[in-house]
Every structure is written in structure tokens, then in C-alpha cells.
Amino acid sequence: xxxxxxxxxxxxxxxxxxxxxxxxxxxxxxxxxxxxxxxxxxxxxxxxxxxxxxxxxxxxxxxxxxxxxxxxxxxxxxxxxxxxxxxxxxxxxxxxxxxxxxxxxxxxxxxxxxxxxxxxxxxxxxxxxxxxxxxxxxxxxxxxxxxxxxxxxxxxxxxxxxxxxxxxxxxxxxxxxxxxxxxxxxxxxxxxxxxxxxxx
DNA sequence: GAGAAGATCTCCT
DNA sequence: GGAGATCTTCTCA
Numbered sequence: 001x002x003x004x005x006x007x008x009x010x011x012x013x014x015x016x017x018x019x020x021x022x023x024x025x026x027x028x029x030x031x032x033x034x035x036x037x038x039x040x041x042x043x044x045x046x047x048x049x050x051x052x053x054x055x056x057x058x059x060x061x062x063x064x065x066x067x068x069x070x071x072x073x074x075x076x077x078x079x080x081x082x083x084x085x086x087x088x089x090x091x092x093x094x095x096x097x098x099x100x101x102x103x104x105x106x107x108x109x110x111x112x113x114x115x116x117x118x119x120x121x122x123x124x125x126x127x128x129x130x131x132x133x134x135x136x137x138x139x140x141x142x143x144x145x146x147x148x149x150x151x152x153x154x155x156x157x158x159x160x161x162x163x164x165x166x167x168x169x170x171x172x173x174x175x176x177x178x179x180x181x182x183x184x185x186x187x188x189x190x191x192x193x194x195x196x197x198x199x200x
Numbered sequence: 201g202a203g204a205a206g207a208t209c210t211c212c213t
Numbered sequence: 214g215g216a217g218a219t220c221t222t223c224t225c226a
Contacts, residue, residue: 046207055207065222082208083219089207102207132208142221175207 007152008159013073017092017099021047022186024090024101026164027157028109031138036114038138040106040128041160044187044194046173048089050098055179058098068146069098076155078135078145085132088140090149090157104174104185106134107193130195166191 008027013020024045031038048056050069057066057079068077069091077089077100093099106128108115115127115137128134135141140155149156167189172180174196187194 048207057207060223063223079207080221081206083206083221085208085219087207104207130208173207177206 006158007150007156010072010074010150012157013090013092013149014094015092017047017049017101018184020090020092021045021101021184022168022170024103024157025168025186025188026160026166028160029103029106029138030156030158031111031140032154033111033114033139036111038111038114039109040134040138041109042103042105042157043107043191044103044105044185046102046104046186047184048100048102050093053179053182055173055176055182056098056100058100062098066098069100070096071146073099074148074150076140076144076147076149078140078142078147080142082132086135086141087131088135088138088144102131103134104131105129105187105193105195106137107191108137125192129193 024042027042029040050058058069062070072095073091075091077091078086080086088103089100091100108127116122118139119127119137128137144155147155168186169189170183171185173185
């Protein structure tokens with residue numbers, strides 16, 4: 001029999017961004033569609049903070065785009081970049097304190113056929129091994145910006161069935177110019193779905 | 201109102 | 214391994 005998945009509570013998100021970025025590894029991302037459920041294990045994440053992090057969208061203060069980062073934790077911050085990619089973030093810290101964890105890579109678990117259709121590829125390793133890829137595979141768009149992840153509907157995180165057993169590692173963040181000296185990228189060591197190898 | 205940059209991906213050589 | 218695609222958002226005049 002299937003246990004009914006319970007969404008991770010607000011308390012999980014309402015903490016230090018770096019802590020959430022580490023602990024989100026191994027958690028299961030659940031995406032409910034009309035006629036199917038997609039699941040993937042988070043194997044890579046990056047922390048983006050506020051005023052002390054020049055790489056963060058919130059570094060220069062609140063704008064229409066990043067407003068969600070300043071709101072209450074436990075909601076999704078989805079933004080559009082490079083003309084055709086969405087990126088999924090989990091808002092952290094307390095209300096009024098900007099912070100978010102970028103979900104960079106997933107290991108597909110359930111609904112793989114649907115992910116393949118969404119991505120228009122048959123290659124498993126290529127389905128969700130990057131922030132733009134996983135949002136497409138999971139049909140996540142800016143419609144989900146501001147979505148409450150603690151309600152347990154449409155899009156949310158759950159604890160894995162079995163306690164995670166893996167080695168985690170950290171490295172510099174990827175794809176940014178400023179703030180790249182900070183080791184705020186966390187990933188599951190040796191997992192083939194991690195988007196890139198660690199920068200030296 | 202216009203110009204520039206971007207937390208990326210895919211294709212081509 | 215390298216460069217283009219593509220469009221939203223922000224900044225400046």
C-alpha cells in the first residue's frame with residue numbers, strides 16, 4: 001500500500017539558506033499533473049542569499065521579478081532566463097529576508113516516460129541533469145512562481161521512503177560571475193545526474 | 201523607450 | 214569544445 005506523501009513543512013524552509021541547500025539533497029520533488037505524478041530525487045542544489053551575495057537576484061533589492069524571494073519561505077520562485085529556460089528555486093529564511101535554493105538537478109524516479117515526452121529525448125541521464133532541463137521535464141513554468149510548496153498540491157517536496165545514504169560534496173556555484181568564490185553548491189557525490197563536475 | 205545582460209541548453213565543428 | 218538561440222527583466226536617459 002502506498003503511504004500518502006506529506007509535504008515538507010514550513011519549518012524546513014524557514015531556516016538558514018545554506019542549511020536548507022544541504023539538507024534538500026535526497027528529498028523527493030513531486031509534481032502532480034492531471035493524470036500522472038512525476039517524482040525525482042534532488043541531487044544538486046545551490047544557495048542564493050540576499051544582500052551579502054552578489055550573485056543573487058535579491059542582491060540589489062526587491063524588484064517585481066524577485067519579489068517572491070523576499071516573501072514567506074516554503075514557496076516556489078520560478079524565473080525565466082536565456083530566452084527559453086525556467087529555473088526552480090525554493091524560498092528560504094524568514095519573511096522579509098531574501099534567500100532561495102536553486103534546484104539544479106534531479107534523479108528521475110516516477111513518470112519517466114512523461115519526462116521523456118516533455119523533454120523530447122529518450123536519454124535518461126539527459127532528462128533532469130540541469131536547472132533548465134528539470135523544469136521542462138516536470139512541466140514547471142512561471143505559472144508556478146509563488147506557489148505554496150507546503151500545501152502538498154501540484155508541486156511539493158517529501159521525505160524519501162528510506163533514509164538517504166550518500167556522500168555529499170560542495171563546490172563553487174556554476175554559471176555566475178560575481179560571488180563564484182563561495183562554496184555554496186551542494187551535490188550528491190558520484191551521482192550521474194549531477195549537472196557538472198565540481199570546479200577546482 | 202532603448203539597450204544590455206543573463207543562476208542555460210543544444211547543435212555544430 | 215565553442216558559439217548561437219531567444220526573451221524577460223532591469224537600468225539608464
